[in-house]
Amino acid sequence: MPVNIFHTATRKKETFKPVNDGMVGIYVCGITAYDICHIGHARAAVVFDVVVRHLRARGYRVTYVKNFTDIDDKIIDRAKKEGVAFTDISERFIKFHNDDMAALGVETPTITPKATEHMDDMIALIGVLVEKGFAYAVDGDVYFAVDKFHQYGRLSGRNLDEMLAGARVDVNDKKKNPMDFALWKASKEGEPFWESPWGKGRPGWHIECSAMSRRYLGETFDIHGGGEDLIFPHHENEIAQSQAATGKPLANFWMHNGFVKINSEKMSKSLGNIFPIREILKNYHPEVLRLFMLQSHYRSPVDYSTDSLNESRAGLIRCYAALQQIKEIPEVSAGNDETSTGVKDYIDKITEAVENFDAALDDDFNTARGLGYVFEVVRLVNNSAIAGKNAATESKAAVFREAKKAFEHFGAILGIFRDDPDQFFANDKKMECGKRGLNMAEIEDLIKGRQEARIARNWEKADEIRNRLAALHVLLKDSKEGTTWSIE
RNA sequence: GGCGGCAUAGCCAAGUGGCUAAGGCAGCGGUCUGCAAAACCGUUAUUCUCCGGUUCAAAUCCGGAUGCCGCCUCCA
Structure with missing residues (x-):
């Protein structure tokens, strides 16, 4: 091509x-x-x-x-x-x-x-x-x-x-x-x-x-x-x-x-609206800024605002959530189940997305179109994770392996996805708390209190704590492994 | 005054002659959940600023109107 x-x-x-x-x-x-x-x-x-x-x-x-x-x-x-x-x-x-x-x-x-x-x-x-x-x-x-x-x-x-x-x-x-x-x-x-x-x-x-x-x-x-x-x-x-x-x-x-x-x-000195890179990076992950830029074609003007940067942050979080899912791929000998139709379907779609991504970049470096295919792979990963919940680990591993390869490729071209997902979320939390002046230890304490209420099946108290946190833009996520949180 | 660009959903944004107009954010309905969140499924533009034209066929080409923006001075 x-x-x-x-x-x-x-x-x-x-x-x-x-x-x-x-x-x-x-x-x-x-x-x-x-x-x-x-x-x-x-x-x-x-x-x-x-x-x-x-x-x-x-x-x-x-x-x-x-x-x-x-x-x-x-x-x-x-x-x-x-x-x-x-x-x-x-x-x-x-x-x-x-x-x-x-x-x-x-x-x-x-x-x-x-x-x-x-x-x-x-x-x-x-x-x-x-x-x-x-x-x-x-x-x-x-x-x-x-x-x-x-x-x-x-x-x-x-x-x-x-x-x-x-x-x-x-x-x-x-x-x-x-x-x-x-x-x-x-x-x-x-x-x-x-x-x-x-x-x-x-x-x-x-x-x-x-x-x-x-x-x-x-x-x-x-x-x-x-x-x-x-x-x-x-x-x-x-x-x-x-x-x-x-x-x-x-x-x-x-x-x-x-x-x-x-x-x-x-942007001009007289309007006083010059944003130094280092100022922005105090509040946002560098990849948020990259994603923001790459979501538009390079020849179009791009309109910077806190809102648009926050939108890009949301998009990047979506990607990293998928990356987190495929971070640990079950160790299995490849081959067993890879030919089953569901698995083959996912793998074909991922391969196709990668090809389309490359074609988009070939076409005057159209990163905006390319990112559409990146998000398609995100959806495929999440989708297969659900569909494959009860499937053999071999099938899941095969799909995840393919997705991981795809993300590595996307990341190598776009210069994103370089962070470890857990690191990314920890960093994001710290940055957002810093921005809003929230105390992480206090938040963790409140969550601990809610956890106790939940164990006691005191839903009323648990919800009351969650609402208090929600007012601070702290979002909780309960799972079997425990409660995690993030800033909205 | 000269030259050029842009106008696509609530917002951002791909698409430049022909399959159902990508994708993200936001919203709504559902599944899941103690309730949520995340995720998934579905849904949100019968139509692409407006008016004319070319064509079997146009968001996409041509002409015009309107609006916004950039360059012509240092600037990524």
């Missing part, structure tokens, strides 16, 4: 064909390290994490490059404000980023290059552009001349005249054309700088990606990704720089993930 990918430049799904058979080179624009990562960064990271995981599962050898912008105006500003070196800022936030990504279960990319470590590559590339007449130097700045590159605007579907008509471009009389963008900026007094043929300065924002993708993935590679806000101007400019220099296409597929909105509003 081929993988189909929506290509931003053509606005169509196209069959993926790698430059080199069996290999994939993918470059994703990472963060500018000047602040804590928020939920928007989380989405981009999770989306491309799943893209890479699925391509690997499909047998491709993937080289995944995600850069750090560690020199930039915003980093310099913050360093000035704090009175520290710019490297203090970039290093601090790269570390925070790495911690957040690890917490989210995002696999580390193959290569995570930093802009400051590729100055020579950038300067060389700018040199080529000047030499070929695509760029010009003015007073220590170097600008790319957009009208020299005739394909400018092709990725984002714009043309220069239209953009100039709307014209909210910055005033800068050094530029020949207002749409020209900086490849190199002369440094001001007291700012960090690197030596270059044009004097002391630092690179423009876009050039680092052109230089680093070329170094690690070659002149033309397979997939270039990022948030949809990067389509213009960042990716447009990358294309201009790279293709002007090499005369070859930069990437064959451009993928862009949609934005995270907050309660239907754009």
